[in-house]
Amino acid sequence: MSDATKLDYLDLDTKDKTFLDSTEMVLNMGPQHPSTHGVLRVILKLDGEKVLGTECVIGYLHRGVEKIGENRTYTMFNPYVDRMDYVAAVSNGLGYCETVEKLLNVEAPPRAQYIRVIMTELCRIASHQVWLGTHALDIGAVTPLFYAFRDREEILRIFEKYCGARLTTHAFRIGGCIYEAYDGFEEDVKKYCTFFLPKLDEYEKLLTTNRIWVTRTKGVGILKPEDCIALGVTGPVLRASGVKWDLRKAQPYECYKDMDFEIPTGINGDTYDRYLVRIAEMRQSVRILQQAVERIPTGPIMAKVPKVIKPPVGEVYHSIEAPKGELGYFIVSDGSTQPYRVRVRPPSFVNLQALDTMVRGMLVADVVAVIGTLDIVLGEVDR
């Protein structure tokens, strides 16, 4: 209790209340709570089981990624970005490489773009699988975790065959890709698409009409579209609230403009809609994969980029649609080999801010569901 008196956010009455003579209590959840997905600490102000307000305490995983970026060359910093959102490392790398390319005013050759899109979409599926498994586990369904991780394994195998790493892949380089697609890459991806679609039906069979799942998620953590925009929430969370906005369509990068896919949206902006949107997104990713694999052109995979990367003086903000939302990089170059400033605009960090709005008036158990549905990765929140 002593800790709680320090919080100005919750506007606590600091008079000598003890636990018993108070109808409100302050509960500390985390940082080691299993359903906070890492080291998130949430301080809850409760009236019985009802949540009156929350405050997130973050930073337990802060490694100073932005400071590191200023002290490394552009090339050296590339692997570091994988360590932010480590379940979607490929997307992080893509965003960084593209931003530096923009700063250098070069563009990856078409074949590299296709390889990048294939890898990124695989990564999106893998990230959503981790979300689904852990989110369902939080709510009490154990089976989806095993199903999702079993199927994610196949994606990680493709990653491993492509670049030798499964998690922090460092798959791309500034200017394109360093690895040519291995023999049978296309077949592997095609095989995965046909393998995965029935599995996706399997997930849905387990959850979509499951009465417990529906009761635990429908109407929980509602976020109105105007709240989403005011809070800067992006990604599936925004789309589940009915805002049809996806950077892959709005400001297409790589070869997304050649791809035919839909932006799934929800209606109610609740946890159930967010579930449906992510499931639908996985289907769309499969669609993109199937098209990309068919159309992958031949040619070089690396643009002409100097060995020593020294972008001209200037600054650039560029963002991509990562599995969790808008992942932006703001890089200031002073013309030297090291970035003068690297700013990462992490989707998880901004989305997590919506937690308080979403859980006020709900139950403690819903907090767990909402943290799960926000799909945060603490490595990215804290950087």
Added chain:
Amino acid sequence: MPEESKGPESVSPLAEGAKAPAEAASPDKPQAAPPAPAAGVKLPAAAASPAPESKPTEAAKPTTPAAAAAAAKPAAPAAAAKPAAPAAAAPKPPAAPAKPAGPVPEPWESELVAKLKQQYGSGIVEALSYLGQKYMTVDSSILPEILRRMRDEEGFDYCVDITAVHYPKREQQFDVVYVLYSFAHNQRIRVKTRIKDGEHVESAFSIWRTADWLEREVFDMFGIVFDGHPGLKRILLPEDWHGHPLRKDYDILQQDKEWVHINLGIESGQ
């Protein structure tokens, strides 16, 4: 990526009519051309072999475009010629020819900027476009007004990011950068302001709620105080930590030794 630059670019002609592609591009090219030799000379000295290799070939080109600007445009993206380029290159002529010289920020001319300049005069310090990305620097005294106006009247309803950059050698040491996006126009701009060390900035929390954590992070990392913020305190570092690590005078190995000693019971975190 050029696709992205295409977005904002295609919006500005809407506001400016046909003026932007034809007029804005050609006067800039002569400006862009002179620096070309300079950059070409500088680079071989500074960087090793690979850089000059690509530069001279490209640097040779601007001399022709300088004369016949529009014609040489498609030739500029020499290295990574892409199949989709013809379509993509057409709407972004200003960025492409600038490339060999090292892209130069061009003045950002649009109805919006003209309006603001008329109203605030020298309050709008500069409005530039770099690689197709638009940004303006405004005086810190009119910043809240500009930001509110951006949301209410110009449709920039989504505050993407708030961050800062430290330039210790300048008198106004900090750039506070607001990245704004408009869903209606599919346009992203940056509004910047320069402040001195210790100077406060008005909080944007009442304009965009997302500013809450973003400003706390800027405060945590740079020590910039936002007036009117509902609970300005550190967010990533411990609350009793001393120092603001993203300032340039904060060494990468530096840390709050006292804090580490008291809280972790070790001499150093290194």
